[in-house]
Amino acid sequence: MILHTINKSPFEKPTLESCLKHCKPGSSILLIEDGIYAALKNTKYSHLVTDALSEHRFYVLEPDLNARGVQDQLIDGIGKVSYEGFVDLTVEHDTVSAWL
Amino acid sequence: MSEDMFEDDEYQGDIKKFMYVNRKAPYGTIYALESLEVVLIGAAFDQDVSLVFMDDGVYQLKKGQDTKATEMKNFSPTYRALEMYDVEKLYVSQDSMNERGLTEEDLIVPVELKSADQLAELMEQQDVILSF
Numbered sequence: 172m173i174l175h176t177i178n179k180s181p182f183e184k185p186t187l188e189s190c191l192k193h194c195k196p197g198s199s200i201l202l203i204e205d206g207i208y209a210a211l212k213n214t215k216y217s218h219l220v221t222d223a224l225s226e227h228r229f230y231v232l233e234p235d236l237n238a239r240g241v242q243d244q245l246i247d248g249i250g251k252v253s254y255e256g257f258v259d260l261t262v263e264h265d266t267v268s269a270w271l
Numbered sequence: 272m273s274e275d276m277f278e279d280d281e282y283q284g285d286i287k288k289f290m291y292v293n294r295k296a297p298y299g300t301i302y303a304l305e306s307l308e309v310v311l312i313g314a315a316f317d318q319d320v321s322l323v324f325m326d327d328g329v330y331q332l333k334k335g336q337d338t339k340a341t342e343m344k345n346f347s348p349t350y351r352a353l354e355m356y357d358v359e360k361l362y363v364s365q366d367s368m369n370e371r372g373l374t375e376e377d378l379i380v381p382v383e384l385k386s387a388d389q390l391a392e393l394m395e396q397q398d399v400i401l402s403f
Contacts, residue, residue, distance in 0.1 A: 234338075235298070
């Protein structure tokens with residue numbers, strides 16, 4: 172299973188959208204850096220994640236979420252991970268695909 | 272600029288309208304911080320400055336930024352210091368706020384919400400537009 176990482180805002184680039192088209196069910200997707208904005212409720216792009224939650228495991232890198240002050244807007248069902256948790260995720264998966 | 276444009280450190284020349292357009296989220300790239308630094312440096316020249324926040328740029332003003340764990344400097348309080356530099360015109364795109372589920376209460380400074388048409392009008396009035 173692949174761990175996909177997305178580091179760009181869905182408002183800036185369609186990377187997450189592209190990634191989701193190419194994800195097998197059961198994949199994990201970790202949102203980092205500006206990618207965390209996709210993990211928020213009540214935005215134009217929240218549906219990208221909420222529609223995919225039943226098929227994939229979503230995570231957000233907590234330091235990046237907190238840095239941007241949007242910690243209260245996180246979609247339910249997304250796991251928050253620390254930097255150590257990020258490392259654990261990479262070890263648990265066969266491959267990491269870092270979408271840029 | 273020639274020396275006689277400044278008398279006793281007061282700028283005497285024509286004043287130009289400068290607009291800084293901010294469209295990028297903070298921290299993921301350096302644009303937000305760089306833009307703010309240009310505004311602060313430019314403020315020394317006593318021009319007529321406006322800042323526009325649109326698209327992901329509205330996130331630069333989001334309250335509650337806690338950067339401790341990332342070891343990056345939280346520069347959002349600097350937006351509150353802008354008024355000390357006579358930079359008081361902060362315009363935010365209503366559309367961009369709506370697309371992100373944000374309201375004025377989510378922001379760290381008082382701002383003026385503008386429609387796209389209003390922003391277009393403001394842009395037409397500028398002498399210089401710098402986009403980040």
